[in-house]
Amino acid sequence: MEKVIQVNDVKAWYGSLQTLKGISLEISKNRVTAIIGPSGCGKSTFIRCLNRMHEVVPGAKVEGKILINKTDIYSTQVDPVEIRRRIGMVFQKPNPFPTMTIYNNVASGLKLNGVNNKKVLGEAVEKSLRRAALWDEVKDRLNHSGMSLSGGQQQRLCIARALAVEPDILLMDEPASALDPISTLRIEELVQELKQQYTIVIVTHNMQQAARISDYTAFFLNGEIIEYDITENIFTKPKDKRTEDYITGRFG
Amino acid sequence: MSELQSQYAKRYKSRKFINYIMITIMLLSTLLALIPLFSILTHIGISGIKALNLQFITNLPAPVGEPGGGMGNALVGTLVLVSLAALMGIPVGVLTAIYLSEYQQVGLFPSTVRFVADSLLGIPSIVVGIFVYLIIVLPMKSFSALAGGVALGIMLIPIVIRGTEGMLKMVPDSLREAALALGMRKWRVIVSIVLPTAIKGIITTIMLGIARVAGETAPLLLTAFGNHFWSTKLDQPIGALPLQIFNYAISPFDEWHNQAWAGSLLLILVVLILSIIARLATRGNKLN
Amino acid sequence: MDKDIKKKSTTPRGKSNAKKIPLDKIFQAITFTACLGVILLLGFIIFKLFMESSLSVDKFGFKFITSMEWDPVNGEFGAGAYIFGTIVSSLIAILIATPVSVGIALYLTEIAPPWLSTPVGFLVELLAAIPSVIYGLWGIFVFVPFIRQYIQKPIGDLFGWIPLFSGPPLGIGMLSAGLILAIMIIPIITAISRDIISSVPTLQREGAMALGATRWEVIKYATLPFAKSGILGGIILGMGRALGETMAVTMVIGNRPEIKASLFAPAHSMAAVIANEFTEATDDIYLSALIEVGLLLFLVTFIMNGLARFFIWSVARGPKGGIRQ
Known part of the structure; x- marks a missing residue:
């Protein structure tokens, strides 16, 4: 199995608070990897380190090595903007650009990169919206504001926006935490479909969700990685006592 | 890497270039705004220090050609005017803010009061001067310290209202509830719990307000008028530091120009010290 | 209650x-x-x-606003020249202060690290604490001579044939008044823009950033569209302040009630004429005319403040619709 992301001894801080204390793991291509753990265990910080979004918070600091497709993304020659362009990210709450239409929201990433050809844009928008399973719901109102959609639709719009620039990795930071159960289900189905083409890393506080959709699961606690294995193993025969306590609901 | 990706990479160079240009423009804007500040402060410092001495603070203005003139009377005048303004602006402002924060936060009446306060804050100071001229100077048939104090007081009121309301709102509700649960009366809660908790911030606000009105000139032209002699009488015209600076600045005499700079140094020291202390105090507050 | x-x-x-x-x-x-x-x-x-x-x-009547005749001796009053001076000097101020202030606000909130933005922001705020009479004093003895020597002379030599830059480089006049006003309102527009820009949700910025936007693109696509109307509110508030500003303008505008095409020419303003003539206005109609100038000034700033509040408030309330959850 090809390893797309290789993380080696990554430490991260917010000011003087250390949120990651030496994380090492490898993430497989075209698989869904879930990061679980209680609040404050560093799972969001970790995923934000993967596309260099962690450092945009004032006072934040990262140490260690992360290789993506064999490129060290923290090497001094690498521009964080280029890293972020190649890696899609979906946030906890849907964040479509409020002043843009549905169409422009999806096209925004392409336009940033200088794609102005109407035909190319139109095709890319349709393709991305189809992949995000939103096309049928919005095809007749592409000129409406992105804010006119429901929360679940907004989140799928954000997924479409991330997909439009054709990344090969998709990071999802608790993408369903602000959604109702039905919208959550749609997102989960979507993740299943998307893994054919993308490597997906998803942070979730919902263990059932991790069990349902992921191939691999990493359990984080207090900034450390406690256990990392095939999802089935984590949930059926965890090796570490703390993992077992967590998945059986004894803390967190 | 897909074809699209390599196309992006080419485009990225020009995007990065635009990014640097825009950031440079922002940086230059910032520097541009700081140039006048440094120019003003250094000129006041250098030109002001030359004429500033003890006599300047204690003496009356001297006629042109006579040495040893000062702005003692103007300094006293500014103190009198600012005290009057404080006497009027602080109670009205703080009481209004208490109503807005403790008794009725939402509704037509409090919104109206806030709107009025904001409008008062935006009135050109010279218009406040006209108003006070009409209601005090005309009936009394004389420019007076009282009129000047009232004009500055009117300007102080909205500053105190808005600042104090903000500070009172920062007091956590749990504190009020704890006091009420102890059986305290509401006015007691306000006076002995809420106000003391917010007092540091309120004083800060008031100091900033006073710093602001102490430098006002325009309304004083029509009210306090200025006076070249010692006076603390409320029904007589009175001097003020900014008025004296203005009169000297537009005079044709170099000597008076120097005095205007010295007066400015004095005024800006008062204003800056008040605002710096106030701002440092609020910053400490926020951290706690 | x-x-x-x-x-x-x-x-x-x-x-x-x-x-x-x-x-x-x-x-x-x-x-x-x-x-x-x-x-x-x-x-x-x-x-x-x-x-x-x-x-x-x-x-x-209405002629008061359009007429240019201001003749206390014959009891004829028209404030046209003062209104012109006030509006033009304030427009110059807004045109210059707006890009500079928005630039500063963006630099301080989006670019500069906290250890730099806090003290620099504090310095910009200090500009607002300087009394206007001191701006006037500095204007007369430092700024105006500088403008005359290094701005008006070279521009006049090159572009003197354009009416806008014609006439002798006096220093004192419309341009200097507008520029001083610009300096005075920069802290106001900057402060409001900073507040508004920092209220743009982080999630909006990160959304753009995660798409691979450069810092400028984040500002252009996420921050500015969100903050637009609030910044407009700040600009209107700054305009209101510029319209009513008295001392600094009186000291550098030249106090000549004329309407000239040239920015270099002396002019007058509504607040300045009140400051200069109010205490000398002896007869009733003269005083009444000056009070009418004050009334006009009041009404304009009153409306501007209302407008500004509306725009700032509309941002503070969030965009239309909001994020449904």
């Missing part, structure tokens, strides 16, 4: 206190009176300005 008080002040010892003087009611009444007083104050200001200017309003 009464209900609220009663509910909150119901205490176990309510009975014994009931016999005492109703201090609660009295205290509330005092604070309520203060509020009423503030409203009445504004009402009284408006009333007085209308009352005392009626003589001039009745006599000159």
Whole structure:
């Protein structure tokens, strides 16, 4: 199995608070990897380190090595903007650009990169919206504001926006935490479909969700990685006592 | 890497270039705004220090050609005017803010009061001067310290209202509830719990307000008028530091120009010290 | 509101206190009176300005705004030249202060690290603390000579044939007044823009950033569209301040009531004419005319403040629709 992301001894801080204390793991291509753990265990910080979004918070600091497709993304020659362009990210709450239409929201990433050809844009928008399973719901109102959609639709719009620039990795930071159960289900189905083409890393506080959709699961606690294995193993025969306590609901 | 990706990479160079240009423009804007500040402060410092001495603070203005003139009377005048303004602006402002924060936060009446306060804050100071001229100077048939104090007081009121309301709102509700649960009366809660908790911030606000009105000139032209002699009488015209600076600045005499700079140094020291202390105090507050 | 008080002040010892003087009611009444007083104050200001200017309003009517004739000796008053000066100098100020202020606000909130943005932001705020008479003094002796020597002379030499830059480089005049006003309103627009920009949700910025936007693109696509109307509010507030500014303008504008095409020419302003002539206005119609100038100034700034509040408030409330959850 090809390893797309290789993380080696990554430490991260917010000011003087250390949120990651030496994380090492490898993430497989075209698989869904879930990061679980209680609040404050560093799972969001970790995923934000993967596309260099962690450092945009004032006072934040990262140490260690992360290789993506064999490129060290923290090497001094690498521009964080280029890293972020190649890696899609979906946030906890849907964040479509409020002043843009549905169409422009999806096209925004392409336009940033200088794609102005109407035909190319139109095709890319349709393709991305189809992949995000939103096309049928919005095809007749592409000129409406992105804010006119429901929360679940907004989140799928954000997924479409991330997909439009054709990344090969998709990071999802608790993408369903602000959604109702039905919208959550749609997102989960979507993740299943998307893994054919993308490597997906998803942070979730919902263990059932991790069990349902992921191939691999990493359990984080207090900034450390406690256990990392095939999802089935984590949930059926965890090796570490703390993992077992967590998945059986004894803390967190 | 897909074809699209390599196309992006080419485009990225020009995007990065635009990014640097825009950031440079922002940086230059910032520097541009700081140039006048440094120019003003250094000129006041250098030109002001030359004429500033003890006599300047204690003496009356001297006629042109006579040495040893000062702005003692103007300094006293500014103190009198600012005290009057404080006497009027602080109670009205703080009481209004208490109503807005403790008794009725939402509704037509409090919104109206806030709107009025904001409008008062935006009135050109010279218009406040006209108003006070009409209601005090005309009936009394004389420019007076009282009129000047009232004009500055009117300007102080909205500053105190808005600042104090903000500070009172920062007091956590749990504190009020704890006091009420102890059986305290509401006015007691306000006076002995809420106000003391917010007092540091309120004083800060008031100091900033006073710093602001102490430098006002325009309304004083029509009210306090200025006076070249010692006076603390409320029904007589009175001097003020900014008025004296203005009169000297537009005079044709170099000597008076120097005095205007010295007066400015004095005024800006008062204003800056008040605002710096106030701002440092609020910053400490926020951290706690 | 009464209900609220009663509910909150119901205490176990309510009975014994009931016999005492109703201090609660009295205290509330005092604070309520203060509020009423503030409203009445504004009402009284408006009333007085209308009352005392009626003589001039009745006599000159609408012509007061358009006429250029300001002749105290013959009792003829038209504020056209003053209105022109006020508007043009304020427009110059806005045109220059807006890009600079937005640039500063963006630099301080989006680019500069906190250790730099805090002290620099503080320095920019200090610009607002400097009394306007000091701006005037600095204007007369430092700024105006600089403008004359390094701006007006070279521009006049090159572009003197354009009416906008014609005439002798006096220094004193419309351009200097506009530029000083610009410096004075920069801290106002900057402060409001900073507040508005920092209220743009982080999630919006990160959304753009995660797409691979450069810092400028984040500003262009996420920050500015969100902050637009609030910044507009700040600009209007700055405009209101510039229109009413008196001392610094009086000291550098030249106080000549003429309408000239050249930015280099001396001009006059509404606030300046009040400051210069009010205490010398001996007869009733003269005084009334000056009060009418004050009334106009008041009305314009009053409307501008209302507009500014509306725009700033609309941002503080969030965009239309908001994020549904």
